[in-house]
Amino acid sequence: MKLKIIIRTIIVIFSLLISILFLKSSNETHDAECKNCSVILFTVDVLRVENLGIYEYPRNTSPNIDSFFKQGFIFYNAFSTSSHTLPSHVSIFTGNYPSTHKIMPRANMTLPHDQKTIAEIFKVYGYQTQSFHGDDSLDTKGAGFERGFDNVYNQSDNKPKIFDFLKSVKGKFFLSIYTEKLHDPYLSNITYENMFDKDYNGSIIGDYDKFVQLKKENNITDDFTQERLLFWSKVNKSDTKDVKHLIALYDSNIYQIDLFFGELIKYLDDRGFLNDTIIILTSDHGEQFNEHGDFLHTKLYDEIIHVPLLIYVPKTKQTVIKNQVSLVDLSPTILSLVGIVPPQNIDGRSLKFLMGNPNVEDKNQVIYSEFAFQRAIRTPEWKFIKTVNGTVSYEFFDLRNDPKELINLYGKNVNEESLFKQALEGWEVKMNSSYVNVKFLNSTFIGYP
Numbered sequence: 001m002k003l004k005i006i007i008r009t010i011i012v013i014f015s016l017l018i019s020i021l022f023l024k025s026s027n028e029t030h031d032a033e034c035k036n037c038s039v040i041l042f043t044v045d046v047l048r049v050e051n052l053g054i055y056e057y058p059r060n061t062s063p064n065i066d067s068f069f070k071q072g073f074i075f076y077n078a079f080s081t082s083s084h085t086l087p088s089h090v091s092i093f094t095g096n097y098p099s100t101h102k103i104m105p106r107a108n109m110t111l112p113h114d115q116k117t118i119a120e121i122f123k124v125y126g127y128q129t130q131s132f133h134g135d136d137s138l139d140t141k142g143a144g145f146e147r148g149f150d151n152v153y154n155q156s157d158n159k160p161k162i163f164d165f166l167k168s169v170k171g172k173f174f175l176s177i178y179t180e181k182l183h184d185p186y187l188s189n190i191t192y193e194n195m196f197d198k199d200y201n202g203s204i205i206g207d208y209d210k211f212v213q214l215k216k217e218n219n220i221t222d223d224f225t226q227e228r229l230l231f232w233s234k235v236n237k238s239d240t241k242d243v244k245h246l247i248a249l250y251d252s253n254i255y256q257i258d259l260f261f262g263e264l265i266k267y268l269d270d271r272g273f274l275n276d277t278i279i280i281l282t283s284d285h286g287e288q289f290n291e292h293g294d295f296l297h298t299k300l301y302d303e304i305i306h307v308p309l310l311i312y313v314p315k316t317k318q319t320v321i322k323n324q325v326s327l328v329d330l331s332p333t334i335l336s337l338v339g340i341v342p343p344q345n346i347d348g349r350s351l352k353f354l355m356g357n358p359n360v361e362d363k364n365q366v367i368y369s370e371f372a373f374q375r376a377i378r379t380p381e382w383k384f385i386k387t388v389n390g391t392v393s394y395e396f397f398d399l400r401n402d403p404k405e406l407i408n409l410y411g412k413n414v415n416e417e418s419l420f421k422q423a424l425e426g427w428e429v430k431m432n433s434s435y436v437n438v439k440f441l442n443s444t445f446i447g448y449p
């Protein structure tokens with residue numbers, strides 16, 4: 001028994017060491033590539049992996065996404081580098097963890113110019129680069145989202161501009177399309193408001209027009225924090241009917257995003273773009289609906305960091321990838337798929353080798369996720385979370401027997417947990433990672449952009 005524990009311990013140490021030593025290594029094959037192809041990166045803010053049909057959600061939230069990516073690469077175990085929009089997005093754009101790029105909310109930091117965004121790299125290689133996002137988080141100065149783009153469109157409805165661009169474009173292009181439509185407050189068009197919860201008769205106002213009226217009655221203008229507080233003031237968080245309705249509203253918004261996605265794909269297909277365009281759908285983080293006694297996206301539990309990652313590469317067949325990967329790997333993966341060598345000095349690595357050999361056992365499946373007051377290290381088997389917010393606390397989960405992270409084993413599996421603690425704290429030192437205290441407003445994260 002003792003020998004068994006020692007052997008198991010040696011195996012865990014060995015895989016953690018391998019992951020740290022060979023963080024940037026890759027074994028690329030050339031099975032999945034599309035040299036000089038155009039690229040569309042479609043990012044849906046706050047999209048949980050489990051609420052999409054293609055990931056076996058029983059509700060029909062995403063028929064167009066499901067049908068299109070049936071011919072794509074489906075990553076089942078992709079994780080975001082953070083629970084928050086800004087740090088996670090900058091990781092997607094740079095291939096660096098938040099501790100490297102240092103972009104955190106309200107930190108007033110500027111992305112260092114030696115960290116190149118994917119748009120800047122595409123620009124160097126002669127791509128036309130366009131960013132379409134709403135009047136939203138990606139407008140944040142200093143985070144570098146505008147870098148490398150020929151044009152940045154930030155109207156609330158960018159659809160006409162997207163189709164205008166596609167109508168006239170000649171040559172290769174990189175489009176970043178980002179939507180915040182899924183973010184709370186979960187307001188929906190009246191046509192779709194009750195599509196997944198017809199019998200609801202509680203106090204939540206999910207209809208956009210009724211909510212505008214409520215804002216008028218409460219003298220609230222377009223202040224995002226005030227709007228969110230007003231929406232949540234009508235929610236009884238301990239009432240399961242209200243929680244169910246929040247999820248139904250969220251799902252109806254996925255359905256509406258999916259309608260636009262379907263329209264975009266049809267347009268691309270009709271004009272022959274699907275022969276030479278790579279299309280990626282992902283999210284910066286998920287959302288919690290009371291799974292761990294809370295809402296929104298404040299922690300590093302899986303319902304928040306487990307995200308969809310779907311990649312269409314022309315002339316390839318459906319490929320399911322179950323290896324655990326991080327979105328820090330997305331930008332080097334996209335670059336290598338079109339034949340551009342990714343920067344060598346970044347935290348992420350290209351996943352092209354996995355796309356060509358989906359059944360290969362990847363030795364480097366350790367990923368990290370971080371936000372102001374939390375850090376997490378995750379392997380396919382275990383997850384260790386450290387929280388520093390006034391006091392220090394730890395959580396340790398056996399994901400094989402407890403995938404929903406409900407039983408904190410910290411203090412019970414001393415051998416394994418000490419290895420994970422050492423690995424996480426070693427990583428913090430290597431990354432020069434520092435914790436930030438966060439003040440919560442109204443017991444939620446509202447007010448912290």
Ligand SMILES: [Zn+2]
Nearest residue numbers: 045046085284
């Ligand atoms: Zn976000």
